[in-house]
Amino acid sequence: MSYFNCHGCSLCLLSCPMWQQQRDVQYSPQGLFKALQHNASHDDIAPALFSCLLCGTCDILCPENIDITETIKTLRKEAFAHGIEAELNKKIVSLLAQPSSELKIEENTIILPGKALRTKPMRLTKIQSLLSSVADTALSLDDGDDIALALETGIEISEHRLHNFLEPLRAAKRLYVSNGHLLKSLRQWLPASELLALGHSLSLLSELTKELNHNDLYLIEARSFHLDHKQKITHYDQLRHQQGCHMNLDLQRNAIPIAAGGLNAIKPMLDSKEQARWILSGHNIQRIIVECAEDEVVMSQVSDLPILHIADLMEA
Ligand code: SF4
Ligand code: SF4
Structure with missing residues (x-):
């Protein structure tokens, strides 16, 4: 399905970090797609296009099954071809040109x-x-x-x-x-x-997860969660019920992303600290447990609580 199939139901706004931070429909898949349906240029949509975290939350919500994250990547490619965000394009191309490590066959x-x-x-x-x-x-x-x-x-x-x-x-x-x-x-x-x-693989190890308790906020890595949403939601629901811990899940059971890594790390368009505060709000907790090491850094900037990587639960 392409963006022409977007009928404007607004479901993709529910957990979109762009929408949450900007409160402007232009910063959402709906806003992007409706603008394109009305002949907006790549220049017009560039701010939203490059703010997207590709967290995948919207992919699992869209009733038209539009592959929103793939569409956004294609639109970014087209924007680069129009000379938009030329510096960013140059930077990534130069990273790709750096020599890679020596070839070596490794383990199983x-x-x-x-x-x-x-x-x-x-x-x-x-x-x-x-x-x-x-x-x-x-x-x-x-x-x-x-x-x-x-x-x-x-x-x-x-x-x-x-x-x-x-x-x-x-x-x-x-x-x-x-x-x-x-x-x-x-x-x-x-x-x-x-x-x-x-992160998800570590969350399957009972020697780690038995250490989680009702005072913990457990932060699921959003991108891989949304990639296999149907399989993973059952696992995390069970974990939450067994251990009583809080999680960065919203009411639709999408994982709210922190925006710590990826493109937003080299060209910050969304405030990762604001994302972290949003996740923390409403939780009465004493510890934060992260699956993703980048999230640990951001959380430490907005919270004085102890922050552990899930692997650290071995010695907690
Ligand atoms: S991938 Fe995430 S940030 Fe991008 S439009 Fe979808 S929900 Fe919003
Ligand atoms: S959920 Fe899909 S159909 Fe609905 S507004 Fe968003 S992109 Fe359009």
């Missing part, structure tokens, strides 16, 4: 932890050990952060860069990926491998 199970988690080597070692119960687990040499940014903006990735990124991963039977957006594409590129969200 590989983790792509992302930049933020790599700053905590002890935590990373703990995660490796937690996920190594069946097979040895290696860290990828390359997180593909530049590729994830290119995917968010529709920028073309050269065959050479993609080859260097994917080749060391091809032998792996299972990959744990922290970036929910990259995970979506890796499932297409590596169909023979089992591709799992890192």
